[in-house]
């Protein structure tokens with residue numbers, strides 16, 4: 727992993743603060759320290775998640791059971807939030823990455839804002855019927871904002887408007903079954919549709935919204 731990080735930052739080494747260069751010259755640098763110095767870890771928050779209705783509660787909640795009601799007259803969910811009252815081991819947790827933090831990290835990368843703010847793509851003039859991108863259809867392009875103007879095409883110069891698509895999927899982190907048991911992890915991902923399709927699904931551009939282990 728360390729070699730991978732070095733390869734990633736090597737084009738920018740000239741701009742690195744002195745402290746970083748000293749660290750990189752260390753004969754056995756600790757990759758965890760480097761990850762921290764370079765702020766490579768996304769900013770995430772953990773919640774206790776109801777196993778039945780998926781309502782979220784802070785980790786220090788004093789509740790033992792879920793109090794969520796879909797409407798004021800609905801029955802309370804009342805699912806157990808902890809495996810055991812003594813150990814306070816949550817039945818389910820949810821890890822969330824705030825969109826504002828992810829977006830800030832994305833926009834801080836050199837050149838990304840220019841790519842995001844380029845004019846929306848149009849179908850090829852030679853073949854205006856073939857659609858190769860979501861922006862070639864009229865739905866998003868003609869989507870109107872509260873002012874009645876097309877939301878994604880008539881934004882003020884001082885304002886950026888981005889569209890994102892979302893995917894929720896579960897997977898077995900062990901890659902299969904062990905002893906007949908399935909381990910399931912649910913992940914939520916979003917991609918920014920303002921990025922061109924060639925950039926949109928690159929790992930570094932995908933927004934990992936949250937994970938329910």
Ligand SMILES: [Zn+2]
Nearest residue numbers: 776779792803
């Ligand atoms: Zn619940």
